[in-house]
Amino acid sequence: MDQQPIAISVQHLTKSFDGRKVLDDISLDIRRGEIFVIMGGSGCGKSTLLRHMTGAIKPDFGTVLFNGQDLTRMSANELEKVKRRFGMSFQSAALLDYLSVEDNVSLPLREHTKLNQKIIDIIVKMKLGLVGLQGFEKMMPSFLSGGMRKRAGLARAIAMDPEVVFYDEPSAGLDPIACAVVDQLIMDLSRKLLLTSVVVTHNMDSVFRIADRIAMLYNGKVLQVGTRDEIRHSQHPVVQQFIKGELEGPIDIRSQEVALQ
Numbered sequence: 592m593d594q595q596p597i598a599i600s601v602q603h604l605t606k607s608f609d610g611r612k613v614l615d616d617i618s619l620d621i622r623r624g625e626i627f628v629i630m631g632g633s634g635c636g637k638s639t640l641l642r643h644m645t646g647a648i649k650p651d652f653g654t655v656l657f658n659g660q661d662l663t664r665m666s667a668n669e670l671e672k673v674k675r676r677f678g679m680s681f682q683s684a685a686l687l688d689y690l691s692v693e694d695n696v697s698l699p700l701r702e703h704t705k706l707n708q709k710i711i712d713i714i715v716k717m718k719l720g721l722v723g724l725q726g727f728e729k730m731m732p733s734f735l736s737g738g739m740r741k742r743a744g745l746a747r748a749i750a751m752d753p754e755v756v757f758y759d760e761p762s763a764g765l766d767p768i769a770c771a772v773v774d775q776l777i778m779d780l781s782r783k784l785l786l787t788s789v790v791v792t793h794n795m796d797s798v799f800r801i802a803d804r805i806a807m808l809y810n811g812k813v814l815q816v817g818t819r820d821e822i823r824h825s826q827h828p829v830v831q832q833f834i835k836g837e838l839e840g841p842i843d844i845r846s847q848e849v850a851l852q
C-alpha cells in the first residue's frame with residue numbers, strides 16, 4: 592500500500608465557523624486503494640473534513656488535492672466533473688422514500704449520463720447484487736431494515752463507478768451484526784472495485800475491522816496517523832483514552848457533553 596500513489600492530499604486545511612477554528616492546519620495523505628478511517632469525538636470536525644475532501648465546502652486556508660488537482664481552486668464546472676468520480680454515503684443522506692430501491696440507485700445515472708434505460712437497469716441490478724440486495728429492486732425504502740437501507744445507499748454511492756467513496760458514519764444506528772455486515776461490504780467493495788475509501792466513524796469495532804490506516808482528530812488537529820497496530824499501541828494518551836472509551840484521561844469530558852447537545 593505504501594507504494595500506491597496518493598489519491599487525496601490534504602494540506603494545511605484550516606476552517607473556522609463563527610470565529611471558532613474547527614479544522615486547524617490539517618495535513619494528511621490518502622493512498623489509492625486504501626481504506627482510510629478518520630476517527631474522533633463528536634463535533635471534532637470529522638464531517639467538516641470530509642466535506643472539504645469532496646469539494647462541498649471551501650477552506651479558509653489550505654488545499655485538497657485529488658490526483659494532484661486542487662479542488663479548492665476549481666471552477667464550479669470543473670469541480671462538478673471531478674465530483675462524478677466520487678461516491679458518497681453521508682450521515683444524513685437517506686434514500687428518497689417516494690422512489691423504489693432501483694430508482695434511488697439509478698438516480699445519479701439518469702442525472703449524469705446519457706445511458707439508455709436498458710443499460711441503466713443492468714447497471715442497477717449489478718450494483719444491487721454487489722451489496723446483496725438482488726431481488727429488492729421494486730421495494731420501497733420504508734419496507735427495508737436499517738441495514739438494508741444502508742446497503743441500498745451504498746449501491747447508489749457506487750452507481751457511477753467512483754474512484755473514491757466517502758462514508759460518513761456508515762453504520763450509525765445499526766445493531767452490531769448489521770454494522771459488521773456494512774463493514775464487510777465496505778471491505779468487499781474496496782477490494783472488488785479497487786476503490787479508495789475514506790470512512791468517518793467513531794465505532795471502534797469498525798475502525799479496527801476495516802482500516803488500513805487511521806487518523807485521529809482532536810481539537811481540530813490530526814493527533815496521529817497510523818496503521819491499526821500503530822494506533823492500538825499508540826503512546827498518545829488522548830488516542831489511548833479514546834480507543835478504550837475511558838472517562839479518566841486528558842480528553843475534556845465537559846466539551847464532549849457540550850458537543851453532544
Ligand SMILES: Nc1ncnc2c1ncn2[C@@H]1O[C@H](COP(=O)(O)OP(=O)(O)OP(=O)(O)O)[C@@H](O)[C@H]1O
Nearest residue numbers: 608609613631632633634635636637638639640793
Ligand atoms: N456549516 C456550519 N456552520 C456552523 N458551524 C458548523 C457548520 N458545520 C459544522 N459546524 C460546527 O463545526 C463543528 C464540527 O462539526 P462536524 O459536523 O464536522 O463534527 P463531527 O466530528 O462530524 O461530529 P459528529 O461525530 O457529531 O458527527 C461542530 O461544532 C459544528 O457545530
Ligand SMILES: [Mg+2]
Nearest residue numbers: 637638639682
Ligand atoms: Mg459528523
